[in-house]
Amino acid sequence: MAGKKKSAHASIEAMYRVFTVPEAPDSTLSRVDQDISRNLAGFLQEHIVAVERDLSEVEKNFAESAVPEKPIFVSEQAQFLLDKLVANSVHTASPSFIGHMTSALPYFMLPLSKIMIALNQNLVKTETSKAFTPMERQVLGMIHRLVYQEDGAFYRKWMHDPSHALGAMCSGGTVANLTALWVARNHAFPAEGSFRGLHQEGLFRALKYYGHEGAAILVSRRGHYSLRKAADVLGLGRDSLVAVDTDNDNRIDTDALRDKCLQLQKQKIKVMAICGIAGTTETGNIDPLDAMADIAREFGAHFHVDAAWGGPTLFSREHKHLMKGIEKADSVTFDAHKQLYVPMGVGLVVFRDPALASAVEHHAQYIIRKGSRDLGSTTLEGSRPGMAMLIHSGLKILAREGYEILIDQGIDKAQSFAEMIENHPEFELITRPELNILTYRYCPDLARQALAVANPLQAERLNTALNRITKFIQKTQREHGKAFVSRTRLEPACYHHFPCIVFRVVLANPLTTADILRDILSEQQQLAKEEDIRDEIEILHQHARITLAEHNPKARQA
């Protein structure tokens, strides 16, 4: 008994140390901290993308499935993380990592993040966040104003109003889109007469009460997959996400959109929401938002704009005209960890009408009581970290001018890179950049000449070979680890909508230079000469020669 007591006392002592701020500047923890900082600085300065190592090799370091019984020292775990985790991570900050929307961060985000972590506030409620709540409300207000341009009086009235919220903070664009469509769905089937509203009675009774056979969300074929996920989560079913055709520039065809709405109406399916995209994930195009807003109004549909990528284009005096009509949206998604350059894990949705979020309002007795300023009552998530602090810091430190430079530079760079590709004999530009995203593929001159005259069958053969080669180049380049472009599949109209595998490039890192882009192309050109792809290249050349010869018998004779 005495032994048990003594050991309990020792344990309490140990825990006391673990939870206490170390006072000595030369404590072990301070040394660990310095080691980490040095190592991270080295990591961030590396210009490679990743070391070549198979994931199944890496998995061996993470194979144990039981929670260890005995504690280890912090220094031991820190060393493990530096050796096994950091060393095998992707250098998303590398200027040659241009394949995804995760980019470098402004360095100041690192020291400022410490404040967020150390304070460990919970934004669900002011009792656990205090000043963070007004700050979050301000961030929502600033983005709201950027989008909707209401006057100062509007924000003085609504920004800090306890019973309203100009938007909702989320862990990312997916939850932001889901929140917007959740609001739209509940708003489309409100309480009326004996019906207490979809939020209360559910979708089944809502459709029965209002005499609909279903409810649809319309978006272009280039819509983000999170919208289909949202249609599933919300109980509408993935089929209810209706994909509308695009024009040759990957923007929604508004005639097709209107036709589809009419058709759904005839089938007694409620046109619940129309989603415009401001920066498609794969090609960076912006839908004709203004025209879409009119169609949404015509059909009484909620108009949502997914500006997860393109939202910050509004900072650019030169390019913001592309976003015309966004101010007519009922809701707009922004992703802060994309072009607001904030660390991973934060997005938001703003609502034009401050009363709109009430469609999803929730309260609880021990928390977020009615009338409190708490922002947790209209967020999908409960406990949330104070990421708004980092958005606030970005908006203050970079300011509109800084974000404008980032946006303008990215678009300029994408245009230069597009030119570089167009002038290159072995590559073909597939989508011209409207923002800072473009796609292209391996396609040597000979193949291009052949494609220009090929019949559908010949074109299919050529494109199939080109697909294999482009895929090989992309995978091998990623494995080599010096640079990274991603790949996707598009159905270009010029190739009769045959699925073409393309390289996808996102130019959001201001450290990416024209030289780096030139090197990436050169490496790809070299990879096309590798042994492993030689047969496929040979097949491509054969198909191209046959196609050209059949088209031009004279060439065959020669």
Next chain:
Amino acid sequence: MAGKKKSAHASIEAMYRVFTVPEAPDSTLSRVDQDISRNLAGFLQEHIVAVERDLSEVEKNFAESAVPEKPIFVSEQAQFLLDKLVANSVHTASPSFIGHMTSALPYFMLPLSKIMIALNQNLVKTETSKAFTPMERQVLGMIHRLVYQEDGAFYRKWMHDPSHALGAMCSGGTVANLTALWVARNHAFPAEGSFRGLHQEGLFRALKYYGHEGAAILVSRRGHYSLRKAADVLGLGRDSLVAVDTDNDNRIDTDALRDKCLQLQKQKIKVMAICGIAGTTETGNIDPLDAMADIAREFGAHFHVDAAWGGPTLFSREHKHLMKGIEKADSVTFDAHKQLYVPMGVGLVVFRDPALASAVEHHAQYIIRKGSRDLGSTTLEGSRPGMAMLIHSGLKILAREGYEILIDQGIDKAQSFAEMIENHPEFELITRPELNILTYRYCPDLARQALAVANPLQAERLNTALNRITKFIQKTQREHGKAFVSRTRLEPACYHHFPCIVFRVVLANPLTTADILRDILSEQQQLAKEEDIRDEIEILHQHARITLAEHNPKARQA
């Protein structure tokens, strides 16, 4: 034109600096970093909860709604944050902050968090996370094993299997519960014959096809509000969350649960899911999970356990018996930012059957393609930060033994505090702690004597007065800022289910001592003597005296 070019060049230079690691150890940014560290150490060592300042005062610092035009220096923003944000934050780490589930963090979480922020990985996909993905899979595996105790072979087979996931990482318990119920809903209405599944065709057609009038989720009255939110989001409607009565210890009444299931079945309402709670938010009680599992099996319902709070009780050899039956759950929610002591913003759900998550699987061409190891295909969220790294670090550095100490200490302390309250003449223990949560209220001896003999009308009068006083004490104590307990409303059986306002205490911070708890009670006792509440105290005493006198005429005469 030359001018524009020159200024563009200057801007590029400026951005280059913003995104580059500062090399000089005495750079401005290094100084800012050191200032922040010093300030945060001071903040974390403070034992107060918050400075007394009205939120509307604080809002004045966050009143501007326009994004500023011109950049400011990092040092300026850092100073602003320290003065206006940090100084007005809640000391969630303070040992006298015992009102909510947000507690102190082990200090090592701070230096380790830097790794996560600096690397800025995106866990949606291995291309942007590499080693973080196996690490996340390991964390899911460890929690899965803690809950389900499968053998090593099971985890060797499934943990890193590309086409399966043992669980899903989430931003918190709310999304974890939502994910579990999303899986349950889709699983309850699968594809069959001509029907392509709820996930595809939606809830309306699913119910029609299967001939149901609705689908219900059953949980005790003490269920977390996120479950009702989930019922709304999923399109079932808030009514479909059926609240079942509890016994006197706030645990679900299993007879009432079974009756309710039978009743729903008769109404042709599908019993879609039964949720057990392992650690109710308000009172910290654990449902009889084993018996609930049997009922769920009987009705073919998904059995989910919300162990957001209580999950880590499994680390304690002394207390884990309370969780018996959790291993029969189809899914279990854990919140890492609660009793795994990880910074805000991470929870997870584990699934007993590794194939279960496929009910919500999503793919996209440019990302999370089929067959990849990416964990993004079965998470509700898209882009996600590498928080798993911090869970991993907690599990390694504290290990089972460390978490056991934390759990055991918290429960011990709650029991001591309960004793302290019971022996106090002015307070009444309302719920006895099963874990480390308890509730009590202001209720002096005289009122207690009166309540013991009061008729319903008298009891209502007494309780109404007690509610006002308890609420006043809680609010005033919070405003004074030395300590914080939260408050909620319970309907104790002993008071005929009259709504009683109670103090709610969560004892998760290992630095909270018996002395601190004694001080908190003393302060509350003092607050009951304040001028502002004197009238209410007088009313209470009058009601008590009248009640006692009416019950005992002799006392009246005396």
